[in-house]
Amino acid sequence: MNSARPRRPTIRDVAEAAGVSRGTVSRVLQGGHWVSPEASRAVNAAIKKTGYRVNPHARSLATKRTNSVGFLLTERLELLFEDPNFAELMGGVARALAEIDVSLVVLMAGTAAEQRRASDYIQQGHVDGVLLVSWHNSGMDLVGQLHTAGVPLISCGVPLGYERKIGWVAADDREGGRIATAHLVALGRRRIATITGPQDTAGARQRLEGYREELGDTVDEALIERGDYSEASGARAMRAxxxxxxxxxxxxxxxxxxxxxxxxxxxxxxxxxPEHVAVVGFDDAPVARRTDPELTTLRQPFDRITSEMVRLLMQVIDGAPPATITLPTELVVRGSA
Incomplete structure (x- = not known):
């Protein structure tokens, strides 16, 4: 019995099946530059027919890339499990990267020591680019270092201080805050309070701006209380x-x-x-359907946010200038308002 493994298909096999040169196959595998649509279709069909798979180690050596992307969370580790938004973002990014056969590397940077280690790891070239998740003042030095080093970066949310320097994808937080407040006004409510998020994040600032813009001259500063996005802070703010x-x-x-x-x-x-007090949230997180009554809220398009983050980052890795995208939110009306 011949126990030898079947020979792995090569670029030569793909070229012969497609009726093109090996150079054309290589160009298709590297992004399709300078290849006609007809040749691209023939090569892709031949790849499927022959069962050819890219050798990731060989491709890495040829392109000087790791074929991996960093998911940089500038928060304490516990928040990754406490806040479902971070898990949803990570899952969406992982799915989008899997579609293009790129690995995800999770990097925690919630403390000074973690930020130093993350900076060293990234600048040593272990990842091709970085997706920034969360944005507080405590992470600005790290992002500045990465930007100065020329690391391809895309932020989830507007990166305060770097709005015009690196690319980002964000929900339209200001408009979402305005829509939430307008919904409460339309219900006939006149003493509308707000519990803000941390004001060193762009999303929290803009949601507060939307609230202020909708109420205009009728804003009462006594009805504004700051929170930190945690459930406990929401309870404390409500008491105040x-x-x-x-x-x-x-x-x-x-x-x-x-x-x-x-x-x-x-x-x-x-x-x-809502008889005495109507309540509107933001995100449409799983908790919105577990409360009694269920929460009226503004839905963030997390699937779209993560797919666009990955798309923009791969463009920057390929040499394109950074771009920005703002995506609309959607009012979801439930029992609380």
Whole structure:
């Protein structure tokens, strides 16, 4: 019995099956530059017919690429498991990269030591580019180092201080804040409070701006309370708002976790939702469908955000200038408002 393994198909086999040169096959495999549509179709059909697979190690040596991308989270590790948005973003990025056969490397950088290690790892060339997730002032030095080093970067959300220097994909947070507030106004609510996210992030700032823009001259500063996106901070902020403004009749929370905390505190205070106080969140996270009543919220298009982040990063890796994309949010009306 012949136990030898079948010979692995080569570029020569693909070229013969497609009726083109080996150089044409190589150009198709490297992105299709200077190849006619007819030749590209013939090569791709031949790849399927022969069962040819790219040798990733050989391609890495030829292109000086690692064929991997970093997912850089400038948050403490616990938040990766506490906040479902980060898990959703990671899953979406992983799916988008899998479609183009690129590996994902998760890099935590929530402390100074982690940021130093992440910077060294990235600048040593272990990844071809980086997707930035989360944006606080504590991560600005790290991003500055990577930008100065010429590392291809795309941010999830507007990167404060680097808006015109690196590419980004973001939901339209300002318009989302305006839509949420306008919905509460349309319900006849007149004492509309807001629980903001951390103001060293662009998304939280812009959601607050949308709230202010919709209310205009009627904004009452006593109805604005800051949170940190956690459920506990939403409860604390709701208590403070009720103490200062017991006549409030609506709340826009800058994310669903804080809105869930606000609901808990309203219930403890004997306020019925939405009869006494209407509540709107932001994100359409899983918690929005677990609250009682279920949350009215602004849905972020996470699948689209992650696919566009990957697409823009691969373009930057290939030498294109950074680009930016803003995507619309969608009001999802449920029982809380």
């Amino acid at each position: 708002l009720l103490d200062r403004a017991p006549d409030l009749d609506a709340v826009f929370a800058a994310n669903d976790r804080m809105a869930a905390g606000a609901l808990t505190e309203l219930r403890a205070a004997g306020r019925r939702v």
